[in-house]
Amino acid sequence: MTAVLDRPQAPPRLQRVRTRWAWGLGALAVLGWSLAGAGAFAGDVVNPAGAGQFGRFASAALSPALDGEFLRVLTDSVLVTVAYATLGAALAVLLGAVGAVAVARTTWGRRRLGWTLSRGALAVPRGLHEAVWGLLLVNLLGLDPWVGVLAIGVPYGAVTAKVFADLLDEVPRGGYEALLAGGVGRVPAALYGLLPPASGGLLSYSFYRLECAVRSAVVLGLIGAGGLGYQLLLSFSSLRWEQVWSCVYALALLCLLADVGGRAVRRRVAAPRSSGDRLRRDPALTTAVLGTLAAVAWSWWYLAISPATLVADRTGEQLRYVLTAAWPPDVDAPLLSAVAVAAVDTVQMSVIAIAVATAGAVLLAGVAARPARASAGRRLAGTVVRLALLLLRAVPPPVWALVLLFVLLPGILPGALALGVYTLGVLGRLAAEATEELDPRPRAALTALGAGPVGGWLYAVLPAATGPVLAFALYRWEVAIRDTVLVGLLGAGGLGALLASRVAAFDWGAVTTVLVALVLLTAAVDLVSARARAALRS
Amino acid sequence: MALVGPSGAGKSTLLGLVNGSVPPTAGTVEVLGTDPTALRGRAQRELRARVGTVHQHLELVGQLRVVHNVNAGRLSSWPAWRAAWSLVRPQGVPEVLAALEGVGLADRVFERTERLSGGQRQRVALARLLVQQPELVLADEPASALDPVLAERALALLAGLAADRGGALVASLHDPALALRHCTRVVGLVEGRVVLDAPAAALTVGDLADFYGAPR
16 A cells, blocks of 8 residues: 555546446437427427316316226226236237247257347337237227237237247256257257246246236227226216226226236245155145136136137138238338328337436335335335325326326327326336345445435435436336337327328228338337447446 | 454444444443434434444445545535535545545545455545544444555554544454554453453453454
8 A cells, every 4th residue: 555655646537438428418318309399398288278177087086986887897897808918918928938939049059040030020029019919900800809819919929939038048058958968859858958947937927927918908908909998998088087096996906916916926936935755836836827727718708709700711801901902011202201200209209208207216216115114104105105106007108198188288298298107107116126125234324424315315325226227217218119109099199190090091001111110110229228228237 | 442252242233333323222322422312313413423434345335436435424514415416526526535545545536436346445435434534433344354554554544533533443353463553442242241341451462362263
């Protein structure tokens, strides 16, 4: 140390990390551009006349409709939603299991081209929102329960295939290769050497998909597949606010149950019980798996699904007609410029949404996190905020858009804010969980030296939580760009609105163009988000 | 004053009681003439600002630059806006540099703390204390990650810091020789009870060696 002290030297200069500053300033510029595009600086975004209606809507929260007849309707809707979610998730897991084999590194080995192509093929079903699939399938199959099941199963199946393949590829290869070297065939070797170590992760992810499917089933209801979403929209358009709130509470309860059940299964998978010398299965996991299988059978019966629809002559004819009409895609100038304008709107909406959600999540994370020691008041505040976040993410974004339209003038701002509010529900919970996992000692040390609550938060919590929260926010941006399409389908503008109008006009060539633009846009956003997250990690 | 005792004897708990991070389950604590548990809000923060603690560098935030981790020692006297602004434009850099000079880290002032080694981080924790300028200095194993020369210097710094303000240094130490060289009083703890309280001059390294064996 003395050697360092003896040598006089100029104090070093503060140097910013260039890449991070570039990303930060770029993000601010994009946010400003998005707000300007949404008309936030142009004045006149608020509609004061709607305040009364909004007040009536809000006050109905305390008096939800509980009469016997409506409760019966509500129960039926919940059952329909659950049935769609179960069948959709089951189909996704089935497709995912088959697809995983087709896209796993293990299958392709050193044949990189085949692997890259098969992965690329997954980007198309994955890039389209469930609601878009619903809209397209309704035109093929008519109003059939298959629409809801396939609309969930196909895009989810693509995501599941990718995740399953990654899980299999990440398993340490030692056991598998030892079996291969011992002359065991590839399939039994995979069954004994790859599947067992990956099975925990596969099971966890399957149940996570089931949770997500509940939300998607509600969203599909909004575009006409029936169930809770449909009932919610019906009550909304007939201005029956008490009924709307009953639906919202039922939704929140359903999401909470899916959440709690899914988390219980995943916790069991992560920490299995010891079995000893007898062959014993975990009763909770066995119940969950058997219960899900029973639920699939029940859903099949309840929705009265028949495979005949899929192979009916009419379906084949309709498919042939749509495919011939859809190719080649329209590339005339007015359509292309409309697509460009709509794509800009879509990006701006998603940027505003994610900015709103991130700011809210950072502010609420501290209150929503469960501290180790807390006063009664602090505990109560935490519970209230966590319930509010649950309510925010239980209601699908298009419904939030309708609510915001009471007090905001139509445009892309209500859609963006609606998406922001919904994303806040998701991001707030993730940020709270990230805060709970922080090391408490730096904060405690600052308190011990007399720092106030703001100082302690700024110097101990904020710097440590920024990284994980921003990474979550960027990941949710990828999800938000897909959800923007959903808000658009129901009229908030952007590519979704354009798609809905082209489908309604049976202009299949233009539909293809919009779909291609959609897939390219989501792929571009995924790429930017992945780059930004890499810059964050460096 | 040196605190010695086998691990689990209650040295860290005792230090925690004094700086207020561990509430007493029974009895009372008196720190600088007042009972910390009786104070609230501003008065409590003012008392805490007069007591400085250095842990085993675990209280630092890795994602922050060294300058901010050192400046955190002044958060008790800074208003919130100044604390926030300092994260953008570091405030009071000359004092921070002087403190870091004292521990031989002046050339790393703008480095991210997680890039430093364990011993360097421990010296950053010392620099934070130098900036805080407390009257009572509590040190929990301040020399554990330092080589002998640095450990020697760190303890001299801590003792000097406490003496400057007319206060005291309470350090839990693992090295009996260090304890005898830098402290005037040695207190031994075993299973939460004081079993030794003697002036350092009356003890030898051999007397203290027993404390680091198996608990009696």
